[in-house]
Amino acid sequence: MSTFKNPVGPQPPSVYWRRRAVLALGLIAVVVIIVLIVVRPGSGSAEPGAAATTSAPAGDAATPSPAPSETAPAADATADPADDPTDDAAAGASDAPTCSARDIDLKPVTDKTNYAATELPQISMTITNSGRSDCSIDLGSAQQTLVVSSGxxxxxxxxxxxxxxxxxxxxxxxxxxxxxxxIAWDRTRSSAETCESASRTPVTAGxxxxxxxxxxxxxxxxxxxQMILN
Structure with a gap:
């Protein structure tokens, strides 16, 4: 059985040139492929970042302050008129009718019921218009009286x-x-004759x-x- 083999020996120059051309084209193709892999179209464009947003914490929201309680002038026994501008001109006129006794509810107020030996009772009052209509009343300190009694x-x-x-x-x-x-009650007996006294008689405690x-x-x-003094 016969077989055919390529002839051995030198070949024509054209064969060598074709081989060199094929090798050069192969190298160029490899370089182009590497460049395409490294530098992809659009790979240099930066993606836009998300805009930063800052939200105020819930605790920063403004909270409305409670409205101040309404107060009448104090009946302090040593009130300074400069602290209580309640002269007739400052009071002004009112179109409301004068309050009747049946429409005014007065309530004595103490800060507590039982007092230790060193505690001074804080006493005051509330004035309520229990009627169905607006009315005017003189609440100046000259009209207010607080009295402490026993029996x-x-x-x-x-x-x-x-x-x-x-x-x-x-x-x-x-x-x-x-x-x-x-106002504070100093736990003493009061009288018009002892106002300037530095040693008023203390009331019984215990x-x-x-x-x-x-x-x-x-x-x-x-x-x-009621107030219980210890």
Whole structure:
């Protein structure tokens, strides 16, 4: 069985040139492929980043402050008229009718019921228009009275040493309540003769019970507030 083999020996120059051309084309193709892999179209463009957004924390939202409570002038026995501008001109005129006693509810107020030996009771009052219509009333310090008593005996009154009492006519809307600033009772007996005394007689303590009543003009509170002094 015969077989055919390529002839051995030198070949024509054209064969070598063709081989060189094929090798050169192959190298060029490899270089082009590498360049295409490394430098892809659009690979240099940066993606747009998401815009940064800042949201305010919920705690930063403005919170409305509670409205201040309405107050009437204090019945402080040593009130300075400069702190309580309640002269007739400042009070102004009111178109509302004068409040009747049946429409005004006065309530004595203490900061607590039981007091230790070193504690001074803070006493005040509230004034409520329990009627159905607006009315005007003089709530100046000259009209307010706070009285501390025990049984039938009166021990202390804000009137005993009050100076420069003032008048102030205010309009109370139906259902409106005003509160007077609290004043401290020094746990002593009061009288007009002892206002300048540095050593007033202290009241009995050791669990003794006292009661606070209040009035505005001719209107007196129906109830009293209890204070127990230890």
């Amino acid at each position: 039938e005996e009166q021990y202390w009154s804000s009137k005993d040493c009050q100076v420069n009492g003032t008048n102030q006519v205010v309009t109370l809307t139906a259902g409106q309540t005003l509160s007077t600033p609290a 669990g003794a019970t006292y009661r606070l009543s209040v009035s505005v003009g001719d209107i007196t509170s129906a109830d009293t507030a």
